[in-house]
Amino acid sequence: MIVFSGVSKRYGSSVALHPVELEFAAEKVTALIGPSGCGKSTILRLLVGLVEPDEGEIWVDGQRMSAESKLGLRRNMGYVIQDGGLFPHLTSRQNVMLLPEHLNRQSEVDLKGLAALTQFPEAALDRFPLELSGGQRQRVALMRALALEPSTLLLDEPLGALDPLIRADLQRDLKEIFARVKHTVVLVTHDMGEAAYLADKIVLMRDGRVVQQGTLREFQEQPAEPFVTEFLNAQRTVVAI
Numbered sequence: 140m141i142v143f144s145g146v147s148k149r150y151g152s153s154v155a156l157h158p159v160e161l162e163f164a165a166e167k168v169t170a171l172i173g174p175s176g177c178g179k180s181t182i183l184r185l186l187v188g189l190v191e192p193d194e195g196e197i198w199v200d201g202q203r204m205s206a207e208s209k210l211g212l213r214r215n216m217g218y219v220i221q222d223g224g225l226f227p228h229l230t231s232r233q234n235v236m237l238l239p240e241h242l243n244r245q246s247e248v249d250l251k252g253l254a255a256l257t258q259f260p261e262a263a264l265d266r267f268p269l270e271l272s273g274g275q276r277q278r279v280a281l282m283r284a285l286a287l288e289p290s291t292l293l294l295d296e297p298l299g300a301l302d303p304l305i306r307a308d309l310q311r312d313l314k315e316i317f318a319r320v321k322h323t324v325v326l327v328t329h330d331m332g333e334a335a336y337l338a339d340k341i342v343l344m345r346d347g348r349v350v351q352q353g354t355l356r357e358f359q360e361q362p363a364e365p366f367v368t369e370f371l372n373a374q375r376t377v378v379a380i
């Protein structure tokens with residue numbers, strides 16, 4: 140389990156995150172959702188230790204994140220940054236193997252298994268990102284995040300830039316991956332349908348604060364404030380699953 144206890148973050152004079160209390164349950168999928176700029180990516184960056192909280196503490200499986208523990212904790216997290224972040228001059232295979240090779244852990248990586256798990260065609264492993272479709276690029280980013288079998292998976296709008304059919308395909312595949320590999324998943328999305336389909340718990344944010352946490356049904360039936368309903372109504376199709 141991951142716990143944010145009174146964690147806040149500001150950049151200069153602008154507050155990205157007001158002090159928040161959050162729990163990401165072990166082996167469950169939590170979706171972070173909300174308008175652009177509300178602090179979703181900041182939460183993931185705090186979690187992998189790319190930025191440090193101004194206040195509060197982050198606990199990962201009972202261990203407090205600190206300057207000393209950060210690197211060790213990060214090694215157990217797979218992170219797909221917004222827009223995938225593949226290196227364009229490396230093939231898919233090289234992108235996936237870069238960190239494992241750097242850590243001299245390449246023998247632990249089951250590339251065949253990863254390709255099967257993410258439904259990525261093995262024949263495309265030696266292609267460069269620009270030679271892949273958008274959906275395939277996201278599958279490579281996912282393979283890279285999963286390569287060292289992390290127990291936590293952080294996904295920042297992994298399906299944001301994909302067309303609807305490819306998106307639906309990947310949503311199905313992600314759901315299966317989450318069910319098969321028991322990760323603690325934090326998924327950032329701006330699509331409530333996607334959050335409801337993939338997540339056990341949805342955290343709706345606005346302006347660096349948590350507005351409501353729970354299920355889509357709870358948001359619909361007991362909105363914590365008018366913004367919740369407003370946000371749901373702004374989504375073209377919202378289906379409870």
Ligand code: ADP
Nearest residue numbers: 150153154155174175176177178179180181182
């Ligand atoms: P989201 O992912 O929800 O769109 P972010 O977490 O990226 O939002 O950003 C939250 C707020 O913090 C935004 O107002 C954004 O402009 C600001 N912010 C994010 N990163 C930086 C940074 N490195 N420097 C200054 N401001 C930042």
Ligand code: MG
Nearest residue numbers: 179180181221
């Ligand atoms: Mg973001």
